[in-house]
Amino acid sequence: MIDGGFLAKRLSKLVSEPEKLTPYKVCGIIRSICRAHVKKLTDDEGGNWHRHIYRIFYYDAPPFQGQAHHPLTGEQINFGKSDLAKFQEDLFLLLRKQRNMALRLGSLSKLGGWTVQHERMAKLLRAKAAIDEIHAIEPAADGTVTLTAEAVADFRARTAAWHALEPWMVHLDLRQKGVDMRIGLDIASLTLKRLASTIILVAGDADFVPAAKLARREGVQFILDPLWQSVSDDLFEHIDGLQTVLKRTADKGQKGAAPANQQA
Structure with a gap:
């Protein structure tokens, strides 16, 4: 299970040249992450790693389709025709064609006006x-x-x-809706229907603690891959393993982070 919004943010810090990422490269990274996790769990060196997988779930939201005037430049921006929107649409199209892939899309809503980090x-x-x-x-x-x-x-x-303020530093306040709910429901469904013995979640949000607790109570192994991001004690307490398989070429790590590949 991969939180697409979380993956996008982490890739911008983990790869050496994030501006050169294409939908094809991101799709390849997603597949390589899944393949590496399967290899670690099964010790299967063969090429048919898909036989160990029930589904690869990818969660995200479609690009925002609205329009707005940039507060610094006054330029009217059509977000539905932006490079980011085209990137996401191409990525979703690729993912839909992948074997054992299930694309789960929520929605993207504008909460307010423009903001900076x-x-x-x-x-x-x-x-x-x-x-x-x-x-x-x-x-x-x-x-x-x-x-x-x-x-x-x-x-x-x-x-x-x-x-020092540049136009790219100011962005519209957009938030995903329904993504976390879909992840939680799928975890519950896989667990209660006994469709998988191990769930691997690529995310870093403590909102998944109730779903993780349910899976563990029902005997399902729950492994978290935070992509080298630090994990809260609340989330770390309710997983069976912490394991990151993606090599980092740009990010130097974060102090205080729970070490990757450590068993909880």
């Missing part, structure tokens, strides 16, 4: 204090305001994030 937003908001300090300075009789060299340097430092 949390870390960058914090830097942008720091400029407000500098602006407030300058605004509080009483102007001279001729309307001029005198600033010390230190004040000017401080203002420039705190407003540098605004000058």
Whole structure:
């Protein structure tokens, strides 16, 4: 079971040249991840690894089809015709043609307006204090305001994030709907119908804890592949194994992460 949104984010950090990823390469990576997990579980060196698999489930959401004006450039963007939308549509088409593959699609909704990532937003908001300090300075009789060299340097430092802001750093607030629910339902279905003895989940979200607990209570082995991302203690407690098979060529790892391939 592969969370497509999670996979896309991690691949941008794990591969050395993420801009060169194509739908064909991502499809190949998905197959190689599944093949490597099967090999580790079965010790089967043969090429017919599919015989050990019930299904490869891939979860994602169709690309957003709306339109909006970019707040920095004023450009009207048709998201349904963007490069990202074309990439996803081509990837979904490829996945539908793969052996033992089941594509599970939720939906993508616009929650609000435009936003930037949390870390960058914090830097942008720091400029407000500098602006407030300058605004509080009483102007001279001729309307001029005198600033010390230190004040000017401080203002420039705190407003540098605004000058560094690029259009690509600002994105529409879109959220997946129904993806986590589909993963949970499929885990429950596979478990209660005894369709698989081992479930491998490629994700990193603790929202799957109830489904993982159900699988383990019913005797199903539950292995998590977080693609080298750190795992919360709550999630780590309710899995049978932690194993990442994808080699990383760009990401240097994260401090505090539970080591890959460690048994829970």
